């Protein structure tokens with residue numbers, strides 16, 4: 376889909392303004408008292424022949440796989456038609472029905488409480504409105520594919536707006552979308568913020584900097600443009616003419632959410648202050664920008680068009696999120712925004728995290744994707760024992776496939792080529808998502824039986840990945856140094872509060888788990904002494920040492936005795952093999968982005 380941002384006034388007027396037929400749905404949103412956190416919505420439904428009208432509000436925001444029940448924040452619904460009030464009947468948690476005269480227009484009013492400041496929810500206060508369409512824009516199922524219009528009546532103190540929605544005529548406050556999907560795929564930022572722009576890869580990029588007045592504009596422009604260039608190179612095609620970054624600065628930061636022609640990035644106000652935090656921000660830029668292809672267009676069949684009423688299940692978030700995570704670091708290496716040595720450390724710590732996580736033994740990454748709605752997005756103290764991150768393992772599968780493809784094709788055809796081919800085939804050619812079988816076929820074409828093995832054991836199974844083998848294709852040696860100096864490990868995670876230490880999680884099978892400790896246990900004494908910092912004490916011990924703990928649990932003092940265990944994860948050192956062959960050196964350059 377193509378969208379035009381509000382920043383290209385003349386172009387929009389020429390291309391899109393005209394005698395468009397009246398949209399079936401037009402919304403007017405206002406903020407009479409923003410300190411109350413309400414967005415007020417007036418929805419006009421054009422006259423049509425139907426008598427029964429069904430209206431719904433999404434239960435989730437695409438890109439964030441959790442049922443969020445947005446209708447819990449909606450109240451005050453009233454309807455009018457032909458000058459008289461109409462009864463509105465709510466028949467599901469997020470669905471309403473009303474009966475009007477055939478041929479009559481309809482007007483609805485309601486308001487939505489918006490106080491969750493995140494990239495996937497809406498937030499309104501005196502300073503700004505940050506709006507995500509799924510949280511407050513009702514839809515009529517029969518009109519999902521029709522044009523929608525939106526008029527903003529900003530609060531008196533707000534001066535500017537940023538959104539990827541095209542504007543009607545030259546009025547920045549009047550917007551439209553070709554269908555409901557496009558409408559809610561374009562977040563809207565309203566308030567008083569600075570912005571800058573840059574052109575790269577033939578695309579005009581606008582960056583709205585909300586919540587921060589001073590930032591290194593020159594460096595941001597330069598480095599964001601570099602990321603745009605290398606990301607575009609992967610796919611060999613730019614679907615947008617305009618693209619918008621909404622950057623929301625806050626004290627705590629908060630990640631990003633991808634859209635087709637824009638993204639919302641939440642970061643700390645201090646994000647540009649140190650080289651490391653600046654690099655982290657660039658990683659976020661790379662991640663969300665890469666998504667404009669991978670997941671927004673090149674996507675599993677379940678992820679678009681969306682069902683807004685329920686969970687949308689896919690096995691392939693390891694591809695959509697994991698590969699995007701693989702590339703967010705790789706693009707930094709390719710642009711030298713991350714040094715070679717740091718990138719090798721990212722890889723080796725990624726391998727360690729996958730092989731060291733208990734949950735990777737019991738849940739496959741395909742299952743983790745399917746269950747994202749109830750596990751990855753609903754974590755608790757047992758999550759590390761039973762679940763795997765499709766981000767983390769998916770990123771390392773990106774490395775596995777990239778290395779295997781380059782090795783099988785003597786450096787000619789890596790993961791870039793598979794993604795490019797799939798994007799052109801499924802997104803541009805067929806305009807649909809790919810199936811599980813088609814995804815496997817894409818890899819099988821070059822890897823043959825190895826593709827089937829990777830899918831069977833590493834994606835749909837829980838076999839530990841042999842990272843050393845894939846690293847060796849690029850002349851890299853992956854050495855596990857854990858056995859040289861085994862580290863003491865107990866398996867309890869502690870939280871300190873005032874002068875107390877509580878157990879917040881336990882690794883299944885660890886020493887702490889075996890002797891019967893539980894979460895919420897409070898530490899009283901270790902080997903007869905009060906220890907203020909258990910982890911600092913543990914670092915001085917050896918595997919096999921005896922341990923005696925006095926614990927406070929629900930009003931009782933209990934003593935546990937056992938032995939300290941051994942750190943269960945590998946500790947990798949990844950380095951270049953001095954006698955690497957010419958082919959290994961070639962593969963290294965393609966895989967890592969630096970000369971061997």
Ligand SMILES: [Zn+2]
Pocket residue numbers: 633662666696699
């Ligand atoms: Zn992502």
